Amino acid sequence: MESTPVSLGLPSIRESWPAAGLDVDGLRHRGWEPLPFTEFVIKIHSRCNLACDYCYVYEMADQSWRDQPKTMSRKVFDEALGMIADHVRRFRTPAVTLVFHGGEPLLVGHRDLEYFARAAREILEPITTVRLGVQTNGVLLDPEFLRICARWNVYVGVSLDGDETGNDRHRRDRRGIGSYARVAAGIAHLHADEHRRLFAGLLCTIDVANDPVRTYEALVELRPPAIDFLLPHGNWTTPPPAKAAGSAGTPYADWLITVFDRWFLSTEPETRVRIFDDIIDLLLGGSVSSETFGLAPVRLAVIETDGTLEQVDELKSAFAGATRLPVPEAGNPLDLALREPAIIARQIGAAALSDACLECPVQIVCGGGHYVHRYSAGNGFRNRSVYCADLITLIRHIEARVRAALRPAGDH
């Protein structure tokens, strides 16, 4: 069924920056070339067994999931692999990552997950290095899923927001029952000796109402190799929770700084925290592949359960239809997407930044923040992040801590 754009009185993707205003021809004339995609988020199931109240797929502006088939068919999956293989061959891409995603990807069941993982290895491995992952809410994680993941080397990321109280504030099922106990049971299976290597980490969406140290320590207790803290999605038109657009308050920086100090000053290394590692790497002159910090090109495409190619999913939090790309009549949609302003805008680094970001002293580290958080219904995506005040405060704090740690002893 053809999806119908939901009209919220907001501009379509064609009427605001970058679709309107980004000079693609000029960029190319000056020698800029797009980079091929290397990361593919494959929506193998479009529904979820939880109903988290902040979910950008189900609870925000874009409701296009209603028109998507529930499950990606094997035929559509094979066609998607063909499209990726063709793109990889054309650009001689040395390595790609495929992440099975949803909705909740494990709703496809054991047999389909095995089919998808095996097919991905068989089709892509002869032409490139393949890393496979699945991002799950953990509720259905059982030994059989993990045996399949072990057989095909599929890394497992689990979404969890902290301790039971913190997690279950938002991550509940449709009956209103919290998911913590079921997720913790799933993670316990991941700690079996034969599966532990598959544990990629925990993904925690920040709620500033949750105590930061208790949240961090509850996650560390589950022994993840890495934690990703996510800022909840919001933008200048629809601000994030606990944050008025443009306000000087920094509730998210305050929360993250408390966690940072607990993590950085810990006497034993406990886990990696990606958001902090990325900021430190960038402060020290490194380059990181991150959607939230820095200016590195984003090379990620999303494939929906009907096989449609889309932009990163989080854009669904901005406005209805924000992820949509034109459907080409002929040719490889991935190759053709590289001509789209919406894709190009995420690969041109500082050239996509607002004037305010270009003048910002932490521009190289911050990179304007997550693209999704820059959106304003008035002018699209060429704005500071709605989290600007938080980002600059957090980066400054980490910079001061790192400088102090690097200072030779006795040098004050």
Ligand code: SF4
């Ligand atoms: S801190 Fe604010 S002004 Fe500076 S780069 Fe980030 S979003 Fe832009």
